[in-house]
Amino acid sequence: MWRRVASLSPLVSSSKPSILNQGLCTFKFWETFTTDIATQEKPFITFVLGGPGSGKGTQCEKIVETFGFKHLSAGDLLRREIASKSEYGSMILNTIREGKIVPSQVTVKLIQREMESSDNKKFLIDGFPRSEENRIAFEKINTKTLSDLSALCSKVKETECYIKEKSRRDLMKILTGAEPNLVLFFDCPEKEMVKRVLSRNQGRVDDNIDTMKKRLKVFEALNRPVINYYSERGKVFKISAVGTVDEIFEQVRPIFASCEAIK
Numbered sequence: 001m002w003r004r005v006a007s008l009s010p011l012v013s014s015s016k017p018s019i020l021n022q023g024l025c026t027f028k029f030w031e032t033f034t035t036d037i038a039t040q041e042k043p044f045i046t047f048v049l050g051g052p053g054s055g056k057g058t059q060c061e062k063i064v065e066t067f068g069f070k071h072l073s074a075g076d077l078l079r080r081e082i083a084s085k086s087e088y089g090s091m092i093l094n095t096i097r098e099g100k101i102v103p104s105q106v107t108v109k110l111i112q113r114e115m116e117s118s119d120n121k122k123f124l125i126d127g128f129p130r131s132e133e134n135r136i137a138f139e140k141i142n143t144k145t146l147s148d149l150s151a152l153c154s155k156v157k158e159t160e161c162y163i164k165e166k167s168r169r170d171l172m173k174i175l176t177g178a179e180p181n182l183v184l185f186f187d188c189p190e191k192e193m194v195k196r197v198l199s200r201n202q203g204r205v206d207d208n209i210d211t212m213k214k215r216l217k218v219f220e221a222l223n224r225p226v227i228n229y230y231s232e233r234g235k236v237f238k239i240s241a242v243g244t245v246d247e248i249f250e251q252v253r254p255i256f257a258s259c260e261a262i263k
């Protein structure tokens with residue numbers, strides 16, 4: 001299970017060591033602290049990107065079946081909010097109808113809630129980040145983790161346990177997960193995406209030609225820069241989304257099959 005930093009806090013609330021046993025305590029504390037962190041399972045995060053109707057959701061189902069990921073579709077989480085008539089429901093509905101992007105704090109909160117309540121640590125985050133704003137907001141979840149850890153380390157110093165600056169930084173690196181492990185990009189011609197969306201038949205409010213035109217523009221203007229950002233960091237696997245579902249999956253399969261981290 002993915003354990004959160006907060007679960008470590010009881011470790012630092014133990015009473016201050018006496019002068020005599022301080023060295024031993026420091027050693028034991030450090031050993032326990034680092035072992036606990038090292039054995040912590042970091043989430044394995046895959047972002048699944050591509051234009052509207054490129055087949056992200058369809059391929060995610062196959063990845064789940066084959067590799068046992070937890071699938072989190074940002075669009076599905078937002079539609080669930082609409083259906084549950086939550087406080088943001090009508091704002092989300094209007095935004096989706098307009099083919100625009102819902103404010104990041106709403107979407108990130110929904111994703112974060114699902115991640116934190118999942119026993120599965122392998123996540124497929126489908127349709128997110130849709131914009132640079134989304135991407136940066138997601139990174140901030142982890143920055144918060146970082147500052148939690150910073151506070152934790154200061155507390156450790158207060159109890160006179162000795163942590164070298166370098167160790168502290170290494171620790172932070174181990175615990176943070178701001179970046180996805182990899183990004184799948186389903187590359188599909190616009191004409192094909194339009195055809196697929198207009199014949200999807202799932203009663204979605206955005207599956208009509210007017211909204212679709214807007215979504216395609218938003219994809220180019222806001223989502224493309226995110227794909228470029230991760231491309232520059234060598235994280236993007238570009239997949240040709242033309243062909244049968246099985247043919248496309250045969251391009252996806254080797255990416256995960258060769259990935260030791262998810263076994």
Ligand SMILES: Nc1ncnc2c1ncn2[C@@H]1O[C@H](COP(=O)(O)OP(=O)(O)OP(=O)(O)O)[C@@H](O)[C@H]1O
Pocket residue numbers: 050051052053054055056057058059075127196197199200201241242243244245248
């Ligand atoms: N390779 C394919 N060939 C033909 N049709 C496909 C293919 N893959 C998916 N589809 C169909 O195209 C439609 C869109 O697919 P899907 O819902 O997976 O796309 P998506 O990228 O998740 O879209 P959105 O961003 O709008 O949620 C669905 O009706 C799906 O069954």
Ligand SMILES: Nc1ccn([C@H]2C[C@H](O)[C@@H](COP(=O)(O)O)O2)c(=O)n1
Pocket residue numbers: 052073074075076078095096099100101102103107126127128129130134206215
């Ligand atoms: N990160 C996201 C993901 C989705 N939305 C909104 C806007 C999309 O057009 C709509 C449908 O998403 P899909 O099912 O196509 O992935 O949901 C968003 O605002 N932000």
Ligand SMILES: [Mg+2]
Pocket residue numbers: 056057073075127
């Ligand atoms: Mg989808």
